[in-house]
Amino acid sequence: MKPTSEQELSELIADAKTPFQIKGGGTRLTGLLEAKTLDMSGLSGITLYEPGALTLVAQAGTTIADIEIALAADNQRLAFEPADLRDVLGTTGDSTIGGVVASNASGPRRLSAGACRDFMLGVRFVDGAGNVVKNGGRVMKNVTGYDLVKLMSGAHGTLGVLSELSLKVLPTVEMQVCLRLPDLNAVQAVRAMSAALGSPFEVSGAARNVDGMVLLRLEGFDASVRYRAASLIKVLAPFGDVEIVDDQDMCATIWRDIRDARGLIGADGNLWRISVKPSDAPHVLEALKPTMAQLDWGGGLIWAVVPSGTDVRAKMGVSGHATLMRASNDDFTRLGRFHPEPAPLAKISMGLRTRFDPKGLLNPGLMGATS
């Protein structure tokens, strides 16, 4: 199934009797879904790009690569840094904007600039009954009615198939530097990141890589970045000697590796993505004893590799949630991809899925049980 227009998509869903698994570029694993593929790559193309208004509108199947090329021509970018997870997940294909939005994929800059959902201005989608629905628009501030734009971001296609997205983009920066602190244990690393993030120096990335090195990113105009780097070194003095990396290519590589969790490529076991309060990260690492782990978002995002079969959710011991990113189909089936919700929330989510997808057609079973 490969619709080439929103109209065709709508008719296809309205007539459907059996479920779909929705596919953008196929770069993210969905686990084992027994359903035919709904290939969205036929709805492709940038429909509007206004650099002066920081606005881009694209059809859902447009590749991230195409969007990044268009933006780069005007010195702009997707500030929420969607990850390219192909290598760490062992997938191929070309990531699409629909897939990025459906999974609310947000990289290191999530802690300062915001998540994918924070950059979403509008959506068009087809619900499970075939109705075409629009919400939001293409302006920066919009509180007209309920915010379905956020609800659809990260819904993994379970409430509707995204057909067109409208996003806020931002200018690229003049330069960046990376501050490195070597070999801090998790407790010290989170404290160092917290000190940096609690300063006025606008840190746009705070991570601890798989080797225990703490990385802090500063971006902006040259003079400002250098001033902030010097100020931040004073803040970080209690944590050790700070090394400044100002080679632009090297900085880009460092943050691409964090964004795409490249340190965890090929590691044996299951890959989890765990979202917690930053100061809880050391506790989670202690409880899980992962074979490898990376911290991002100042500690708030843990990428952990643990032996196959481990139930991370049962062991993490703090509030937050854990998503299974890479596993055998058996483990996907047994553990589930997403963290089960507390009963009252599960009831609301189920209610929404039943309303938006009454026939149970859209990625059934991916997010919680189906009706």
Added chain:
Amino acid sequence: MDMPRPDPIILSRKAELVARLLAVLPSDAVIEDEMETRAYECDALTAYKCPPLLAVLPRSTQEVSHVLRICHDMNVPVVPRGSGTSLAGGALPTADCVILGVARMNDVLDTDYANRVIRVQTGRTNLSVSGAVAEENFFYAPDPSSQLACAIAGNIAMNSGGAHCLKYGVTTNNLLGVTLVMMDGEIVEIGGAHLDSGGLDLLGVICGSEGQLGVVTEATLRILHKPEGARPVLVGFDSNEVAGACVSDIIKAGVLPVAIEFMDRRVIEVIENYAHAGYPLCEAVLIIEVEGSESEIDAQLTLIREIAERHNPVEFREARDGDEASRIWLGRKSAFGAMGQINDYMCLDGTIPVSSLPMVLRRIGEMSKEFGLDVGNVFHAGDGNMHPLILFDANKEGDLALCEAFGAEILKLCVEAGGCLTGEHGVGIEKRDLMSYQYAPNDLAAQMAIKDVFDPKWLLNPAKVFPLDVSDSRRTMQVAAE
């Protein structure tokens, strides 16, 4: 403005409702006296008034739960209320409703600098959230102009913005978790101090749902360290078009000012007469504020000056000290008061793509002549959020209706230009009947389906947001089901 007819059955059961509420709340938390309930007859949209059946002022999440459970049981509509500063009528009662005010719930529950979050009860005012963390030089970023009075509950309900959201985002971008009490009394925790949601982004849809999905009693908010400093500049232009082009060029250049405010000639004249801020009398004035250390501010302003000078400004005034900075902001901050001195006014809130600015301003000028009503424009130019102020005389028969008709035409123009009806004030009752202009029936049905799930009986703030004829079958369904 039509509101549903009060339900005579509910009116007749007032005594029973009071008795049941008093069984679970202290006596000072239930307000039934007709003189006292009048305090809740309207919010900041004062053109419409209606005293509620009762008002309740609970002190805890548990008490809110008790109230909602009883009202749910007796099919009584509930209108949640923060501080009552809504400009859209979000807290306007009906005669058969209970006003649920959260004003007594204003505690700070947890301040966590290491994780950069604060947990508060939602009756707390916006400014006092920043106040609670000022000691450590932190602040809560969203800053609606009513921030001295408005409550976090209302900010969440309306997804409020403010002058500085160009850099820091609006409420939804700074909200991490809530305690939500559902209409049937169930207490639900959503989100927390972690950055992203598990499951569906329910927090995203609750924020901005105008009190129609549940009552938010506690909230976890992001806090940030204050910048080292801030400084505004004032730039005057002899055309709106050129001012708009300058805004666009600044944004494209990669400078991220915290605020870009725009005032047109009419507003400049009025505030000059009122506040004597020393603004140049020209077609358009921009106030642009940047943040950082002294040297960072200098560098950003140098760049902004270069860009502005390409557009031949009639004046470029940089604040050399705190006094001059205050004078630059003085005019903008007194704009609404100044307009209010000359007449009653209605403040609109449509948002447009920045590129449509000159066209929209020109059309508003033409419509002003057609309707015979004066209008001034003040707005957040960086994000296209307009605030046209239409002047009218509330004591002159027919003037309010004329003003509303003019306002509706301006909002339709915003939608036609690719924008929306409201950027930060919310729909309430004010823009309710225009929703069908922006959204098709399917679009509204999808939104109402969400309310169906959270509040199947449609008892929470039911007569708002959706045109009455569109929501009618849902609102009356619960009565029929009894």
